[in-house]
Amino acid sequence: MEKHMSIFFVRNFLRQSARLLSALALALVIFTSIAKSMGLPSSSSAGTEGGVSAVWIFANLSFTGMRVQATDTTFWKVVSFLFGFPGTLLTLLVVTRGSERA
Secondary structure (H helix, E strand, O other): OHHHHHHHHHHHHHHHHHHHHHHHHHHHHHHHHHHHHOOOOOOOOHHHHHHHHHHHHHHHHHHHHHHHHOOOOHHHHHHHHHHHOOHHHHHHHHOOOOOOOO
């Protein structure tokens, strides 16, 4: 009986994961097609450079805050670490976990 219940829960989890991934893939395709249809020039413009810098800065601040507060959300730490690299590597080396100041 327990084996059948665990198989049911695994299948249910796999179905939900497949639906979520397919929805994300569909959203990616839709947003990509919308961006291409806008007809913006593909050369770098001043607007895109500032956005990338803002993502990098906010990722660094987010990682530093999570490190100082000793938050246990591993997924978001990894995401902010990757988007804020190499600044987050410096934070990892300098800021002690659970300290009161960054």
